[in-house]
Amino acid sequence: MDETICAIATPVGEGGIGIVRLSGDRAIPIASYLVRLRSGKPLSAAKSFLLHYADLVEPAGSETVPGPASQESASPFDESLVVVMRAPRSYTREDVVELHCHGGPLILKRVCQGLLRCGARLAQPGEFTKRAFLNGRLDLAQAEAVLDTIRAKTEAALTVAQTQLRGSLSTQAYALRDRLIALLAEVEAGIDFVEEDLRFVGREALASGLRDAERLVTRWLATAEQGRVLREGVTTAIIGRPNVGKSSLLNALVQTDRAIVTPIPGTTRDVLEEYVNVRGIPLRLLDTAGLRETEDPVEQEGVRRTRTAIDRAELVLLVLDSSQPPHADDLALLDQLSGTRGILVLNKSDLPRQLHESVLPPSRQGSHAGTLPIVDVSALTGQGLDELRSAIWTLATGSPLEPTDMAAITRLRHEDALSRVRQALRQAQESVTAQAPQECVALDLRQAIDGLEELTGAVTTDEILDRIFSEFCIGK
Numbered sequence: 001m002d003e004t005i006c007a008i009a010t011p012v013g014e015g016g017i018g019i020v021r022l023s024g025d026r027a028i029p030i031a032s033y034l035v036r037l038r039s040g041k042p043l044s045a046a047k048s049f050l051l052h053y054a055d056l057v058e059p060a061g062s063e064t065v066p067g068p069a070s071q072e073s074a075s076p077f078d079e080s081l082v083v084v085m086r087a088p089r090s091y092t093r094e095d096v097v098e099l100h101c102h103g104g105p106l107i108l109k110r111v112c113q114g115l116l117r118c119g120a121r122l123a124q125p126g127e128f129t130k131r132a133f134l135n136g137r138l139d140l141a142q143a144e145a146v147l148d149t150i151r152a153k154t155e156a157a158l159t160v161a162q163t164q165l166r167g168s169l170s171t172q173a174y175a176l177r178d179r180l181i182a183l184l185a186e187v188e189a190g191i192d193f194v195e196e197d198l199r200f201v202g203r204e205a206l207a208s209g210l211r212d213a214e215r216l217v218t219r220w221l222a223t224a225e226q227g228r229v230l231r232e233g234v235t236t237a238i239i240g241r242p243n244v245g246k247s248s249l250l251n252a253l254v255q256t257d258r259a260i261v262t263p264i265p266g267t268t269r270d271v272l273e274e275y276v277n278v279r280g281i282p283l284r285l286l287d288t289a290g291l292r293e294t295e296d297p298v299e300q301e302g303v304r305r306t307r308t309a310i311d312r313a314e315l316v317l318l319v320l321d322s323s324q325p326p327h328a329d330d331l332a333l334l335d336q337l338s339g340t341r342g343i344l345v346l347n348k349s350d351l352p353r354q355l356h357e358s359v360l361p362p363s364r365q366g367s368h369a370g371t372l373p374i375v376d377v378s379a380l381t382g383q384g385l386d387e388l389r390s391a392i393w394t395l396a397t398g399s400p401l402e403p404t405d406m407a408a409i410t411r412l413r414h415e416d417a418l419s420r421v422r423q424a425l426r427q428a429q430e431s432v433t434a435q436a437p438q439e440c441v442a443l444d445l446r447q448a449i450d451g452l453e454e455l456t457g458a459v460t461t462d463e464i465l466d467r468i469f470s471e472f473c474i475g476k
């Protein structure tokens with residue numbers, strides 16, 4: 001934290017402008033070596049939060065004793081708009097300088113190298129945000145939301161990330177923590193006065209307080225799947241026999257002619273991948289080669305790749321051709337789906353129907369395959385696609401609900417912490433029921449409170465921080 005860090009904050013490659021960011025105690029003096037303000041003033045005199053027009057020069061002097069940029073001799077290599085944000089009113093709560101230059105990779109590299117030579121060090125991934133967290137500007141859930149905001153692939157994912165960035169998750173956690181602290185205070189008051197046999201909280205009131213808290217945590221945990229899916233998306237494989245319309249379905253869902261469609265069975269050979277937004281869920285769709293026995297070595301390889309795709313998929317759309325009588329291979333595929341989240345897509349519903357849902361032999365009723373949702377669609381006319389999207393949403397998020405206003409938890413870390421909170425609350429209730437000493441209840445309550453503090457990062461470890469911030473890009 002004593003060091004001043006710098007990094008290119010804009011994406012790699014050419015751009016209209018490129019920004020180099022500097023943060024730390026010495027951000028302003030270090031930047032001064034490169035920045036020559038057109039106003040003629042020194043950078044240290046520049047007002048905060050204003051753009052200052054400047055020339056960028058190679059720092060004069062040797063590497064160890066660089067001369068300041070105001071030296072007349074230095075010739076500029078770029079012009080720049082420079083902004084100074086003095087602590088604590090900056091992203092990191094440290095002094096921050098941003099140099100807005102022309103967005104060419106060589107220029108940005110030169111600026112960075114100059115800053116490094118003058119005493120800055122290259123920032124690690126996410127280090128700016130990490131400093132914002134360590135300096136108390138963001139809590140941990142908000143820091144995570146910064147990353148989710150950058151990475152969001154759909155509007156819904158962005159909404160969740162932005163709500164979390166505004167602090168919704170932490171507000172909810174703090175509100176619950178306050179309730180538990182109030183309960184704990186009463187329990188502890190009861191302990192202190194136990195000799196006089198005073199009971200400050202009645203057992204009933206305590207039990208119901210704990211029960212309410214547990215219910216809230218359970219409801220909260222239920223948002224985990226939705227949050228995760230919105231953040232990470234769902235890998236979905238479209239599989240089926242040749243010619244049933246898998247590629248047509250992919251095209252219909254992504255609304256472009258992405259995959260080649262022909263009446264010839266065995267058209268698709270390689271696994272095709274495309275992202276599509278289904279009700280806010282980023283779906284990574286894989287179109288695969290039709291599964292069948294074949295002598296053709298190219299198609300055999302396609303079939304092998306299809307199997308790998310099925311293994312990797314979190315959701316499988318098994319496509320059947322409803323204009324054909326049921327085929328033994330369809331039933332075989334159905335059986336292979338057991339244990340996988342899947343949807344039976346009966347395609348070609350625009351044609352006269354030959355295949356009925358009763359294709360599932362009675363032996364399958366009640367088995368896993370018998371419980372798969374079934375949707376009629378026509379990839380050709382688009383009929384039934386909305387129902388398919390709903391079915392995907394329900395299956396992927398595990399709930400038929402649209403996103404709620406409850407701040408969804410988005411990471412395994414949140415889920416893990418909240419599970420421990422719930423466990424501790426249950427334990428506390430058991431202690432109350434068993435008329436265990438108040439100390440036991442107090443201990444459980446403290447554990448639940450600890451779990452909530454972990455969620456917001458009030459209590460955390462270096463290991464957790466490293467894991468979170470290493471996911472970031474350099475410069476954020």
Ligand SMILES: Nc1nc2c(ncn2[C@@H]2O[C@H](COP(=O)(O)OP(=O)(O)OP(=O)(O)O)[C@@H](O)[C@H]2O)c(=O)[nH]1
Pocket residue numbers: 240241242243244245246247248249260261262263264265266267268269288289290291347348349350351377378379380381
């Ligand atoms: N009538 C009708 N025809 C369809 C429909 N969907 C696909 N087809 C036709 O079925 C044929 C095969 O479609 P594809 O999308 O290539 O089938 P596929 O499952 O990808 O086939 P392979 O890649 O060979 O495994 C094409 O002639 C499509 O035009 C549909 O909903 N209705």
Ligand SMILES: [Mg+2]
Pocket residue numbers: 246247248259260267268287288289290
């Ligand atoms: Mg195909």
